[in-house]
Amino acid sequence: MLRETLKVMLDxxxxxxxxxRLMRLKRERVAExxxxxxxxxxLHHQVLIKESEVIELKKQIRIVESEITELxxxxxxxxxxxxxxxKVEEFNALTHEISSLERTKAAKEQRLSDSYDTLASEExxxxxxKSTFEDTRTNSQQLEQEIKDSILExxxxxxxxxxQRLNIVDQADEQILALYEKLIQNKKDRVIVPIENRCCxxxxxxxxxxxxxxxxxxERLVFCEHCSRIHYWHESLGEGSESVARKAAAKRRRxxxxxx
Numbered sequence: 001m002l003r004e005t006l007k008v009m010l011d012x013x014x015x016x017x018x019x020x021r022l023m024r025l026k027r028e029r030v031a032e033x034x035x036x037x038x039x040x041x042x043l044h045h046q047v048l049i050k051e052s053e054v055i056e057l058k059k060q061i062r063i064v065e066s067e068i069t070e071l072x073x074x075x076x077x078x079x080x081x082x083x084x085x086x087k088v089e090e091f092n093a094l095t096h097e098i099s100s101l102e103r104t105k106a107a108k109e110q111r112l113s114d115s116y117d118t119l120a121s122e123e124x125x126x127x128x129x130k131s132t133f134e135d136t137r138t139n140s141q142q143l144e145q146e147i148k149d150s151i152l153e154x155x156x157x158x159x160x161x162x163x164q165r166l167n168i169v170d171q172a173d174e175q176i177l178a179l180y181e182k183l184i185q186n187k188k189d190r191v192i193v194p195i196e197n198r199c200c201x202x203x204x205x206x207x208x209x210x211x212x213x214x215x216x217x218x219e220r221l222v223f224c225e226h227c228s229r230i231h232y233w234h235e236s237l238g239e240g241s242e243s244v245a246r247k248a249a250a251k252r253r254r255x256x257x258x259x260x
Contacts (some may be wrong), residue, residue: 002218003218005172005173006232008171009177009180010192012172013178013184013190015164016163016165016184017159017190019162020184020188020189022154022157022158022161023158025154026154026155026158030151033148036140036144036147039140040137043136046133047126047129047130047133050129051126053122054123054126056100056120057115057122060115061112061116063109064115065112067108068108068112071108072105074097075101078097078101080099081094097175118149123169124162136213138184176221179221180192187229190229192229193229193230194232194234195207195215195232196233196234200224200229200231202224202225202229203229205224205227207224207225212233214231215231216233
């Protein structure tokens with residue numbers, strides 16, 4: 001009786017392990033999707049920042065251009081006044097003021113020239129950044145769709161596995177099933193495992209001969225003293241024949257090969 005119960009549980013376990021792997025794969029795909037969107041959003045953010053910087057630089061350039069125009073007008077007025085004065089002191093004072101304004105104007109013109117160079121460089125950078133963003137957006141949209149399609153396939157396969165599980169779970173012993181589900185929920189891996197070379201094939205720790213003999217007899221459930229997995233003796237379950245889960249997996253592989 002225990003032998004038949006364990007056979008059913010092994011079929012359920014194979015399906016559960018496949019579903020666990022699918023869920024891991026789905027989480028990886030979802031994480032990839034998040035990383036792609038994060039990269040695209042970060043590039044878009046950089047474009048917006050650079051656009052703001054270019055706009056601000058153009059504002060500063062307009063301010064300096066206006067200041068230079070005002071200085072030029074002041075210099076022209078002072079030069080006009082200078083041509084009308086008769087006193088040397090007044091002429092020298094105007095000359096001194098004009099010289100001061102011309103130095104200020106020259107400094108602002110140099111600053112303006114540097115700003116023009118910076119603006120040209122920033123606009124080139126912005127153009128390249130926009131191009132990178134557009135390329136990334138186009139490529140990421142294609143990749144996103146591929147990942148979404150992959151997730152849909154994972155969901156479909158998961159639904160098929162779940163249906164197969166529902167078809168056989170009624171055959172399982174309720175108490176053993178409850179125990180098994182607690183174990184697999186905790187370990188996220190096989191929890192009904194054979195003994196191989198006097199070792200638990202789950203944790204790979206050596207077991208005693210007495211423990212092995214109890215498992216061989218198959219009279220009751222025997223748990224690994226180290227990892228709490230349920231042990232069985234593979235020869236007693238006739239593992240030479242394919243389980244329901246293995247048959248289902250083989251069928252899917254044959255379908256995939258046929259499609260290719």
